[in-house]
Each structure stands twice: as structure tokens, then as C-alpha cells.
Amino acid sequence: MLSIKNLQAEIEGKQILNGINLEVKAGEIHAIMGPNGSGKSTLSAIIAGRQEYQVTAGSITFNGKNILEMSPEARACEGVFLAFQYPIEIPGVSSINFLRTAINERRKYNGLEPIEATDFLKTMREKMELIKMDKSLTSRSLNEGFSGGEKKRNEIFQMAMLEPTLAILDETDSGLDIDALRLVSEGVNKLRNKDNAFVVITHYQRLLDYIIPDFVHVLYKGRIVKSGDKSLALELEEKGYDWIKNEVEQVNN
Amino acid sequence: MSKETEVDIIDQVVSQEYKYGFTTDIEMETAPKGLSEDIVRFISDKKNEPEWMLNWRLKAYRHWLKMEEPNWQNFNYPQINYQDIIYYAAPKQKIQLDSLDQVDPELLKTFEKLGISLQEQKRLSGVAVDAVFDSVSIATTFKDQLKEKGIIFCSVSEAVKEHPELVKKYLGSVVPYTDNYFAALNAAVFSDGSFVYIPKGVRCPMELSTYFRINAENTGQFERTLIIADDDSYVSYLEGCTAPKRDENQLHAAVVELVTHDNAEIKYSTVQNWYPGDKNGKGGIFNFVTKRGSCEGKNSKISWTQVETGSAITWKYPSCILKGENSTGEFFSVAVTNNAQIADTGTKMIHIGKNSRSRIVSKGISAGKSHNSYRGLVKINKKALNARNHTQCDSMLIGNKCGAHTFPYIEVNNKTATLEHEASTSKIGEDQLFYCNQRGIPTDVAIGLIVNGFCREVLNQLPMEFAVEAQKLLAVSLEGSVG
Numbered sequence: 250m251l252s253i254k255n256l257q258a259e260i261e262g263k264q265i266l267n268g269i270n271l272e273v274k275a276g277e278i279h280a281i282m283g284p285n286g287s288g289k290s291t292l293s294a295i296i297a298g299r300q301e302y303q304v305t306a307g308s309i310t311f312n313g314k315n316i317l318e319m320s321p322e323a324r325a326c327e328g329v330f331l332a333f334q335y336p337i338e339i340p341g342v343s344s345i346n347f348l349r350t351a352i353n354e355r356r357k358y359n360g361l362e363p364i365e366a367t368d369f370l371k372t373m374r375e376k377m378e379l380i381k382m383d384k385s386l387t388s389r390s391l392n393e394g395f396s397g398g399e400k401k402r403n404e405i406f407q408m409a410m411l412e413p414t415l416a417i418l419d420e421t422d423s424g425l426d427i428d429a430l431r432l433v434s435e436g437v438n439k440l441r442n443k444d445n446a447f448v449v450i451t452h453y454q455r456l457l458d459y460i461i462p463d464f465v466h467v468l469y470k471g472r473i474v475k476s477g478d479k480s481l482a483l484e485l486e487e488k489g490y491d492w493i494k495n496e497v498e499q500v501n502n
Numbered sequence: 503m504s505k506e507t508e509v510d511i512i513d514q515v516v517s518q519e520y521k522y523g524f525t526t527d528i529e530m531e532t533a534p535k536g537l538s539e540d541i542v543r544f545i546s547d548k549k550n551e552p553e554w555m556l557n558w559r560l561k562a563y564r565h566w567l568k569m570e571e572p573n574w575q576n577f578n579y580p581q582i583n584y585q586d587i588i589y590y591a592a593p594k595q596k597i598q599l600d601s602l603d604q605v606d607p608e609l610l611k612t613f614e615k616l617g618i619s620l621q622e623q624k625r626l627s628g629v630a631v632d633a634v635f636d637s638v639s640i641a642t643t644f645k646d647q648l649k650e651k652g653i654i655f656c657s658v659s660e661a662v663k664e665h666p667e668l669v670k671k672y673l674g675s676v677v678p679y680t681d682n683y684f685a686a687l688n689a690a691v692f693s694d695g696s697f698v699y700i701p702k703g704v705r706c707p708m709e710l711s712t713y714f715r716i717n718a719e720n721t722g723q724f725e726r727t728l729i730i731a732d733d734d735s736y737v738s739y740l741e742g743c744t745a746p747k748r749d750e751n752q753l754h755a756a757v758v759e760l761v762t763h764d765n766a767e768i769k770y771s772t773v774q775n776w777y778p779g780d781k782n783g784k785g786g787i788f789n790f791v792t793k794r795g796s797c798e799g800k801n802s803k804i805s806w807t808q809v810e811t812g813s814a815i816t817w818k819y820p821s822c823i824l825k826g827e828n829s830t831g832e833f834f835s836v837a838v839t840n841n842a843q844i845a846d847t848g849t850k851m852i853h854i855g856k857n858s859r860s861r862i863v864s865k866g867i868s869a870g871k872s873h874n875s876y877r878g879l880v881k882i883n884k885k886a887l888n889a890r891n892h893t894q895c896d897s898m899l900i901g902n903k904c905g906a907h908t909f910p911y912i913e914v915n916n917k918t919a920t921l922e923h924e925a926s927t928s929k930i931g932e933d934q935l936f937y938c939n940q941r942g943i944p945t946d947v948a949i950g951l952i953v954n955g956f957c958r959e960v961l962n963q964l965p966m967e968f969a970v971e972a973q974k975l976l977a978v979s980l981e982g983s984v985g
Contacts, residue, residue: 297940325942337937341955350951351941358942390955407941 250275250446251415256307258295265291267471276443280457281450283468284490289450293419297331298324326358330413332404334420339391347391348410376409380436398429405436417448422456434459454486467493533590542690545590549659562679562689569683576875576907577844579815582753588721589691632696632712654699655710658726661697668699672730676759676796684755685792688724695725700735709965711740722753731766738769738965751814756791764799771964773972776812783842786814793820797829805832807963809972821850824858831860834960839872840980848878853889862893865957868904869980875907882919895925898956950977
């Protein structure tokens with residue numbers, strides 16, 4: 250589904266990614282871990298199409314299409330979803346209005362008519378139920394005055410509504426208390442199926458107790474330096490990132 | 503978004519064509535160019551006006567000659583040559599109109615094209631329309647139905663003849679011809695406009711609306727609207743306006759006067775979409791308008807709502823004089839400027855009566871290399887015990903070549919007054935746009951969404967039938983203006 254080959258990227262002349270290789274297949278959950286500044290958020294931003302990063306080498310194909318050539322909205326319509334680390338506030342725009350616009354733009358992209366109001370509301374009720382989302386949030390201005398936990402849950406709710414084939418969760422667990430973490434994780438687990446895939450970016454093993462990854466990758470200095478199954482996350486938790494750093498330094502020496 | 507893309511996109515500013523830029527080819531009767539006592543007499547004569555009306559015009563004209571054009575505004579505009587304007591232009595009509603069947607089909611078509619059907623059976627029920635084409639009113643719909651309730655809704659020219667006692671009493675009572683340069687000019691040469699009188703105890707059963715269309719070249723439009731709501735009455739009134747695309751600037755200097763008596767309320771909404779000029783600022787309407795309402799009676803209320811998207815320059819301050827005890831004034835405004843457009847708009851709330859209250863909500867959106875100023879005065883007179891005002895003034899910038907300016911004036915002469923002023927300036931952030939993009943929403947649509955959200959408080963004030971139209975208009979005026 251997602252194939253990243255030798256991806257190198259920089260921002261304002263500063264090299265951030267130094268050759269990332271990653272293959273994600275339908276039905277899989279990949280966790281990407283790594284210390285601060287290792288390039289985790291950069292990777293997710295580049296997949297989603299943020300333009301301040303310059304891709305200097307490598308490729309990203311999504312379902313066989315070269316998405317580096319596509320606008321961010323086209324990538325979204327192709328089925329790429331990014332749950333933001335810091336969801337953005339849009340004053341005066343209700344969550345409902347925002348989502349309906351997003352769904353209809355996606356339908357337009359796929360040559361479909363706008364969604365019927367009744368169908369939309371019905372889907373919304375179902376998905377709110379699914380991820381135990383408070384009804385009042387959807388009529389409030391998008392993310393405005395939401396608590397950190399509410400914002401993250403709203404991201405998962407949007408994901409549920411938009412039904413992406415690839416969802417990237419950028420540190421969705423940061424700033425969540427245990428209860429919120431569980432709710433968000435349950436949401437992801439319910440949305441998981443054999444046709445979609447998740448890339449979960451996190452600092453901590455904690456989230457992976459709830460969302461069980463098929464693969465764990467450790468990103469360090471813009472490179473995936475170690476890959477394994479979920480036991481790698483536990484090992485990291487135990488030994489800390491210094492373990493990886495030392496290992497990498499040794500290889501380099 | 504990188505610096506380069508941002509600049510690129512701003513450079514693509516407005517590819518959207520002004521939708522209403524067409525002209526109507528119709529035989530016109532016009533006054534010779536220029537302004538003189540003879541022209542004032544000519545206009546008055548064309549309208550078969552009584553002597554007192556002509557005299558009022560002449561007094562205004564003579565006063566105007568002694569006045570100087572104001573220069574305190576926050577923009578420059580090319581010198582207007584008042585001798586180069588045609589002050590009267592009307593479609594030629596030989597017979598007096600009794601019904602729509604006698605209206606030139608070309609004119610009906612024009613209004614159809616603008617989305618205004620004058621055929622009553624085709625109209626949305628619940629909206630009565632007065633259509634003004636250049637200097638004259640073409641037709642007023644639902645007149646008979648309104649008449650049953652004692653409501654007068656007609657052109658000002660007709661009111662001068664049919665209801666002279668009302669016109670004499672109220673014309674110039676809120677905006678005297680001595681008020682300002684453009685109001686004096688308007689008083690001398692005004693050609694038409696709408697007149698509304700709501701009798702005591704009547705709640706007007708439908709929205710009243712006037713649609714103004716400038717068509718002829720080199721003309722100015724000087725309409726005058728007068729609305730009186732007698733004791734315990736209510737009316738909601740809406741005006742809309744468009745003009746063809748022309749390379750020269752055209753002057754639109756209108757006057758609107760509102761009067762509310764005891765417990766009466768007028769809600770006045772404007773959706774202004776005059777031709778804004780091209781993207782380099784060539785052509786477009788100079789919209790220099792004086793709008794003022796007087797809350798004469800106790801518990802009376804006047805509420806202005808304006809959505810200003812058109813005109814090369816918008817210069818106006820719809821205001822309220824709050825004379826009555828417990829009277830209320832409101833001003834809700836959205837002003838959008840793009841390309842080279844200029845807006846210097848706001849309101850004046852003059853508190854005279856005890857416990858008078860006012861509320862101001864102004865949303866200014868600037869894009870392109872436009873400049874958008876809010877200018878407002880809140881004045882509490884000595885006798886206005888316990889007066890209250892709340893002002894909220896928000897500006898939004900799109901791109902980095904535009905400007906937003908705020909000039910709030912506050913004058914308090916009574917210690918019991920409570921005033922609040924809130925202001926904010928924001929920029930449509932790249933983060934907001936990217937967030938929308940990532941959900942599949944293209945940038946143009948995202949801007950419409952964000953701007954409509956920003957203006958929601960004001961748009962909510964518009965009558966239902968027009969709110970949707972106004973939302974679309976906002977999105978269209980900003981199309982291609984990303985930053």
C-alpha cells in the first residue's frame with residue numbers, strides 16, 4: 250500500500266531524513282519510535298504533503314501512485330489521513346460543517362454526488378457511538394476551546410468519518426491521560442480492518458499496550474536503524490534510547 | 503507552505519470574473535453631463551415634483567456649493583470631476599406603468615439575470631422587491647398585499663406625490679442636507695430609492711427589499727431611502743446592488759434614513775456587491791454612502807447588518823442616534839476587500855436616551871493588496887444615564903500585502919456608562935489551510951470555510967433567504983486570494 254524508498258528530505262537546507270525505507274501493507278499496523286528530533290514528525294508531514302520540506306531524493310508510492318507529485322488534498326482524497334499532533338483550531342466552523350465539506354470534497358474527487366444530509370447524520374451518529382464521542386463537540390467550533398484530550402479524540406472521530414486507507418497517528422498519545430488514551434486506542438482498534446493500515450508515531454511503549462503493532466521501527470538521525478516486532482518496543486522501554494544510540498555509534502565507528 | 507508557493511499563489515489573485523458585469527442595451531433618457539441649478543430643476547421636472555421638493559433640492563445644491571470634500575479618510579481617491587457625471591439616466595418609457603406587462607422585457611430580463619424576478623408568482627413568497635435601475639424605480643412587487651395592512655412600500659418619487667405629508671416630515675430629519683458633502687449632493691440630485699412606512703402596531707409580514715442596479719455609463723447613482731416604523735411596528739428590509747464592469751469609476755452617493763418610534767424595530771440588511779474594479783484597481787464603484795437611523799421612541803431598536811464585498815472604495819458608517827429611553831442600536835458588519843479594493847467603514851452610536859444600549863460587531867477581511875479600515879464612534883451624551891456599549895472588532899488578513907486598520911473613537915460624558923471594546927487581528931494560517939487540505943479540502947474552499955466561520959456572528963443576523971447568498975458571495979470574492 251505504502252512504499253517509501255530511500256526518502257531524503259531537508260528543511261531550509263538542513264537535512265532531516267537520510268534515506269528512509271518503509272513498506273506498509275494493508276491490514277498492518279506499524280509503530281515508529283525514536284528520540285526527539287529523529288525525524289518522526291517530518292516523515293508524517295512529508296507523507297501528508299506539507300510543502301516546507303524539500304524532498305531531495307527517494308520516492309513515496311501509495312497504492313502504486315507517486316504521491317510526491319500530488320497536492321495535500323489529492324493525497325487525502327486518495328485515502329491518506331494524518332491525525333495531527335497539535336490539531337488546529339478553526340473558529341466559527343463547526344465540526345459538522347467541516348466534516349461534511351471534507352467528505353463532499355472527497356466524493357467530488359471520486360466523481361460522486363454530495364452526500365445526502367440524512368446519510369451524513371446517520372453515519373455521524375454511528376461513528377460517534379463507535380468511538381464514544383460526546384455529541385456536543387460536533388456542533389462546537391472546530392477544536393476551539395477543546396481540551397487536549399478532546400482534540401485528539403476529535404482527530405480519531407474525523408478518521409472514523411473519512412475512512413482512510415492509510416492513517417498516520419502523529420504522537421496521538423501525547424498529552425492524554427490513561428482514560429483518554431484507552432478511548433482513543435479502542436477507537437483505532439475498532440476502525441482497523443484487513444483493507445486499511447496504520448502508522449503510529451509515538452515516544453512511548455505505553456500506547457502500544459493498547460494498539461498492538463505488527464512492526465516496530467526505530468528512527469534515529471533520519472534513518473530507520475532497527476526494526477522488529479512489538480517486543481522491540483518493550484526492549485526500548487527497558488533499555489532507553491541510549492541503547493540504540495550507542496549501537497548506531499558503534500556501527501559508525 | 504514555503505515562501506515561494508505563498509507568493510505564487512498570491513500572484514494568482516482572483517481569476518474569478520465578476521458575475522454581474524454585463525450591460526443592458528436599452529434606450530435611455532439622460533440629462534446632459536454636469537451639475538448646475540438647471541440640472542437640479544431638470545431632475546425635479548422629470549419627476550413632476552411639487553414646488554416644495556424642488557426648493558429643498560435647490561437649498562441643498564446651494565449649500566453643497568459652499569462645502570468642501572472631506573479629506574480625513576484613510577485612503578486617497580482620484581479627484582472626482584462633478585461636471586463629468588450624468589446625474590439622471592432612465593430607461594425610456596412612454597406610458598405610465600400600471601403593471602409589469604408594460605415594463606420593457608429587456609429590463610425584466612436584466613433583473614432575472616441578477617436573480618431578481620419581478621414576476622410576483624415567481625418570487626419567493628415572503629419578499630417584496632422594489633427594483634431600481636439607474637435613476638428610476640422599475641417596479642415594486644406585492645404592493646397591494648402590503649397596502650391591506652396599511653404598509654406603504656413604493657419608490658421615493660411616488661411617495662413625494664402620494665404621501666407628501668410623510669415625506670415632508672421625515673425627509674432630511676435624520677440626515678439633513680447640511681450633514682456632509684455627499685449627503686448634500688444626494689439631496690440636490692437624488693433620483694429615486696425606496697420609501698417604507700409601517701403604521702402603528704403592524705408587523706410587516708414579509709421581507710422588504712430594494713435591488714439597485716447601475717447600468718448606464720458615466721452616470722452616478724444617487725438614491726435615497728426612507729423608512730419609518732411607527733409605534734409598535736416591525737420591518738425587516740434588505741438591499742442588494744450590482745453594476746456592470748466599466749473602466750472608469752462611478753460614484754454612488756446614497757442616503758438612507760431610518761426612524762423608529764416607541765417600541766418599533768427596523769432591521770436593515772445590506773448585501774453590497776457593486777463592481778469592485780479589476781485586479782489592478784481600474785474601474786469600480788465609489789460607494790460613498792450616508793446611512794443613519796434615529797431611535798426616536800422608547801424601547802425602539804435599529805439594527806444594521808452589512809455584508810460589503812464589492813466597490814472599488816466603500817466609505818460609510820451606518821449609524822444610530824439613540825434618543826429614546828431603553829432604545830437599542832446594533833451594527834453587524836462584514837467587509838471584505840481583495841485586490842486593490844478599499845473599505846473605510848464602521849458605525850457611530852450616539853447615546854442620548856437613558857438606558858440606551860448599543861452593540862457593534864465588525865469583521866474585516868483583507869486580501870490581495872487591499873486596505874480595510876474599521877472606524878467607529880461611541881458617544882455617550884451627558885443625559886444618557888446607564889448607557890451601555892459593547893464593541894467587538896476583528897480583522898483577518900490573507901496574504902502579506904494587505905492592511906487592516908482600526909480607528910475606534912470613544913467619547914463619554916456620563917459616568918454611569920459602561921463600555922467594552924474587544925479587538926483582534928488574525929491571519930489565515932498556513933497551519934489552518936494545511937489542516938483543511940489534509941482532510942481533502944482544497945485551499946479555495948478552505949478559505950471560504952474559514953472566512954465564513956470568522957463572520958458567522960454577522961451572517962447569522964441576515965434573513966434566511968439572503969444568508970446563503972451572502973456566504974457564497976464571501977467565498978467568491980476571495981477566490982484565488984490565498985496566502
